[in-house]
Amino acid sequence: MKWRGKAIGGSFGSIFGPTGALIGAAAGHYLVDRKGRVSKKDRERILVLTAGALHQITQANNRFTHLTDQAFRGILEQANTALDNVMSHYDLLYLIAQSTHIPGCLGKLAPAVRPYPELSRAAATWFWRIAACDAPPSPAALNMLERFGHSAGLTPEQILQASLLYYRGAFAIAQSNGEREKACALLGVAYNAGNDEIKQAFRRMSLKYHPDKHTGLDPDIRKLTAERFSQIKDAYELLQNRSDDGGEWFAHSCQAPHIVRAAPGMPVSCYICRTPQHLPQAADMISEAHCPLCQALLVFEKPLAEHLLAQQTGGF
Numbered sequence: 001m002k003w004r005g006k007a008i009g010g011s012f013g014s015i016f017g018p019t020g021a022l023i024g025a026a027a028g029h030y031l032v033d034r035k036g037r038v039s040k041k042d043r044e045r046i047l048v049l050t051a052g053a054l055h056q057i058t059q060a061n062n063r064f065t066h067l068t069d070q071a072f073r074g075i076l077e078q079a080n081t082a083l084d085n086v087m088s089h090y091d092l093l094y095l096i097a098q099s100t101h102i103p104g105c106l107g108k109l110a111p112a113v114r115p116y117p118e119l120s121r122a123a124a125t126w127f128w129r130i131a132a133c134d135a136p137p138s139p140a141a142l143n144m145l146e147r148f149g150h151s152a153g154l155t156p157e158q159i160l161q162a163s164l165l166y167y168r169g170a171f172a173i174a175q176s177n178g179e180r181e182k183a184c185a186l187l188g189v190a191y192n193a194g195n196d197e198i199k200q201a202f203r204r205m206s207l208k209y210h211p212d213k214h215t216g217l218d219p220d221i222r223k224l225t226a227e228r229f230s231q232i233k234d235a236y237e238l239l240q241n242r243s244d245d246g247g248e249w250f251a252h253s254c255q256a257p258h259i260v261r262a263a264p265g266m267p268v269s270c271y272i273c274r275t276p277q278h279l280p281q282a283a284d285m286i287s288e289a290h291c292p293l294c295q296a297l298l299v300f301e302k303p304l305a306e307h308l309l310a311q312q313t314g315g316f
C-alpha cells in the first residue's frame with residue numbers, strides 16, 4: 001500500500017456520514033447543551049461571529065471576487081439553516097452587508113462552537129469553502145484555519161476531513177504533519193531537505209539495505225534489512241510528493257450513483273450538492289474545477305475516490 005493511501009485511509013471514516021449535518025441541510029438538532037436547547041441569543045451570536053469570521057478569512061486571502069461573494073452568501077444561508085433558522089431572510093441580508101465591521105471573530109467563535117462538536121466541524125467546512133472558493137488559500141488563511149480547528153476542539157484528522165472536498169493541497173498538508181517528519185528521519189535527512197538531497201539519501205540507503213546486497217547473510221538479518229529497505233522505499237515515495245496515479249482523476253457521474261474516471265469535458269455532478277455540470281475541456285484544468293454552487297472540488301484523487309466507492313458499493 002502506498003504511504004499516501006495509508007496517511008489518508010481510515011481518516012475519512014465518517015466524512016460522508018455526518019456530511020449531511022456538515023453541509024447544514026439536516027442540522028439544528030445538535031445544538032443542544034447540558035441545560036437544553038441553545039438559546040436564540042446564543043445562536044444569533046454564533047451566526048454573527050460566523051459572518052465576521054468569513055470576512056476575516058477572505059482578508060487573510062487578500063481577495064474578494066464574485067466567487068467569494070457567492071460562497072459567502074451560500075455559506076451564511078447554510079449556517080442559518082444549521083442554526084435552526086435563527087435569522088429571517090431580511091436580517092440575514094443585513095448581516096451580510098454589515099459583516100465587514102465585526103472584528104476578531106474567529107477567536108471568539110472557536111470557544112462558542114467548541115461545546116457542539118458537529119457545529120465545530122460544520123464551521124471548519126464553511127471556512128475551508130470560503131478560503132478555497134476561487135483559488136488555493138494563502139498561507140495566512142491556512143494558518144488561520146488550522147488555528148481555528150484546534151481552538152474549536154477538532155482533531156488534526158477532523159481538520160483534514162473538513163478540507164478534503166475543497167482544497168487540493170489537503171493531502172500535502174496531511175503529509176507534512178508527522179508523516180513527512182517520519183519519512184525524513186528514516187532517510188536521515190532534515191525535515192526541509194530538497195528533492196536532490198532526498199534522492200541522494202535514498203540512493204545511499206538503497207545501496208546499504210537493498211536485498212540483493214545481503215544474499216550471503218544470515219536469514220534473520222536478511223529479513224531485517226529487507227524490511228528496512230521497504231520502509232525506505234515508502235518514505236522516498238512519500239517525499240517525492242508525486243501523484244501515485246499519474247494524474248488520474250475521478251468524479252461523481254451524473255448518470256449513475258458512481259464514482260468514475262474523469263475525462264475532459266465529461267458531464268459530472270457535484271458530490272456535495274449533486275448539481276450536474278461539465279468538466280473543463282482542457283485536461284490540466286480538471287484538477288482545480290469547482291462546483292459553481294457550493295465550491296466543492298469536482299474531481300478526487302485516487303485514495304479519496306477509492307474510499308467513496310467503497311462506501312457506495314461495499315468495496316471494489
Ligand SMILES: [Zn+2]
Nearest residue numbers: 270273291294
Ligand atoms: Zn456543489
